[in-house]
Amino acid sequence: MRASAYPLIDAAEASALVLERTPVLGVERVALADANGRVLAEDVVATGPLPAFPSSAVDGYAIRFADAGTTLRVLGESAAGRPFDGSVTEGTAARILTGGAVPDGADTVVMVEDTRLDGNRVKVPTDLVAGSNFHRVGADVTAGETVLRAGTQLGAAEIGIAAATGHAQLAVCRRPRVALMSTGDELVEVGKTPGPGQIPDSNRWALLAALREAGADVEVMGIAPDEAEALRSFVTLALRNADVLVTSGGVSVGTHDLVKPLLESIGTVHIGRVKLKPGKPFTFATLEGGKVAFGLPGFPVSSLVTFEVFVRPALRKMQGFAQLQRPTLPVRLGYDARPTAERTEYQRVTLRREGRELVAETTGSQSSSRLLSLAGAHALVQVPAGDMTLKAGTIVEAMILGLP
């Protein structure tokens, strides 16, 4: 047993290094039903205008503006999908329903509420606005217009636009395939009764949720064996189909910590220790074939905080996201945030509104084993290394996990 040989790297430097070494994945085509949350790999261009035809915004009558204030003969009906195939001429009108095509000859639609029908003759008011109550060809989108740009994250509206412009499939960045495993002799499957010195393997389920939330396609590999050769076989198998390896535990300096030596032997370990609290033993390696490996610490809070700081941005880079980091907002500290001498600390806070401000309160003991410090947390507050307490009342930029 010895002190770690890995240099302690500054947290911001480590973050930049991880992103620099993480590749963007390839492109695939997906159906609209599978496009939610994905990132466009190519611009989406409208081949024709939207609307493609002049389309009524209301139920009423399609008329000539010149016929305002007169009584018109109703020639027929234009319903959505069932256009009227004649023309509206002087002294005539066509009944029109919302979404129906405005017939040739008509230049105005009058709402049914503003008319009086008698047999097949309709009285229209005098105070009309020419060209009103219908959507003109190309009013929303012109032919050839780029409606969505590569790099856009697809949500409901974006998928709707792609559909409306006739795209049944979209080119998106591939999702990272992640092999997830826990390491450590002390772990038992959740639900089994732990023996002396044993604990349930909770990190795997927490990380599974975090990985999926970040867009990863996860293969859950179980608890890795705690013996060098068996671990090597286990990891080799896991990496056959994965872009990313995520382990938790086994990256500290003890004699039974096997992850770092294994990563050294199958790739290059760029980061072995970080000036970060919690999360000092965080490990990052690049492997053959553009794959990357994240060795997360075994303490539950450390594994999730290093996930937030390093893994999530990397997974987002792989998927082509423009914004890799969590959004930040200014918050007023409701407590004294005490720093750690040599390490950047990410303190977990809840947020509440006070007037126009968000006020951050600590979630209590910030021990790296105490997951309750992260449960219900709305944000992470970065406290710089040093000896300067961020006093209650200070405004800081908080990493927003969720709004209250």
Place this chain on the structure above:
Amino acid sequence: MRASAYPLIDAAEASALVLERTPVLGVERVALADANGRVLAEDVVATGPLPAFPSSAVDGYAIRFADAGTTLRVLGESAAGRPFDGSVTEGTAARILTGGAVPDGADTVVMVEDTRLDGNRVKVPTDLVAGSNFHRVGADVTAGETVLRAGTQLGAAEIGIAAATGHAQLAVCRRPRVALMSTGDELVEVGKTPGPGQIPDSNRWALLAALREAGADVEVMGIAPDEAEALRSFVTLALRNADVLVTSGGVSVGTHDLVKPLLESIGTVHIGRVKLKPGKPFTFATLEGGKVAFGLPGFPVSSLVTFEVFVRPALRKMQGFAQLQRPTLPVRLGYDARPTAERTEYQRVTLRREGRELVAETTGSQSSSRLLSLAGAHALVQVPAGDMTLKAGTIVEAMILGLP
């Protein structure tokens, strides 16, 4: 063709009415792997303390504080999952690894960096803190403590806590099963070439994404037939396995709009028109067996805005969420938000940071057919009915869809 017989209901009143008539669904047990995003239906209680045994926070030596400054004989090792089965007595120490159980007799752990090993004898420093470097039994969670409350949304940390306290399955509220269909003769499947007066059915794919994002389990039913009896059979079939029916289109007042009459015949229509822009024709009905139906307007923006205002909160109520509405934040308007005389308007805006403030800019033309007004929108700004423009510079509470 006639003006609608349904009274125009105030938007806030309609919102309250929908929530009042929407049931909370039943409870089911899910495995941890399926728990992300779900809402706890029961409190989660720790049966034992966490940590369950005194557990080392570092790699080092477990010693008696009374032996500070002396040289100790190393008796053996306590690694994670492999506890030392002897006791530490005067003049002795046990090597200990992170996560290892602190042996009987030891009351302090000293970090390896602070020691000097010579053979099997270790020199420990004088300046020790009694009880340091290990996690005490029950320091994080005490036996019998409620670690998660019913109503909590489960994310990574909460799932981790449930796992750490030995719960392999959790009682959660059931997700709503939603049958989703589009109506309208004008619709063609996306990817097919629209005929005269036809448009691609884009709403279904946009709503599918929005529904899934809101936690629904969606059955995509396709385009419903535009004939009364065929529609009735189609909807009856859809409702066999669904808790919720969501349609888009066919709720305006035209002669071919069949959804409202159908809902009248199989249930009770509580809302047929709302003082809302976009989304005036929004329809809500309760059906047999505690089921509910949402008839969304056919215009793309109207369908998604009424989804946000009425359907999403209802789906969240069904799933047991405590917070039904989107979070709001104060934003400064960067434009003059002009109101509509009789209807509450939800204007779509992007947000950008300016100093400590969020500034809202309009997404351009707010036409109900123009989905580009919702693409990339960060928030909805509610503009009250009337004739008072909310001037640029005004601070308003915006419904946050996503932060910039």
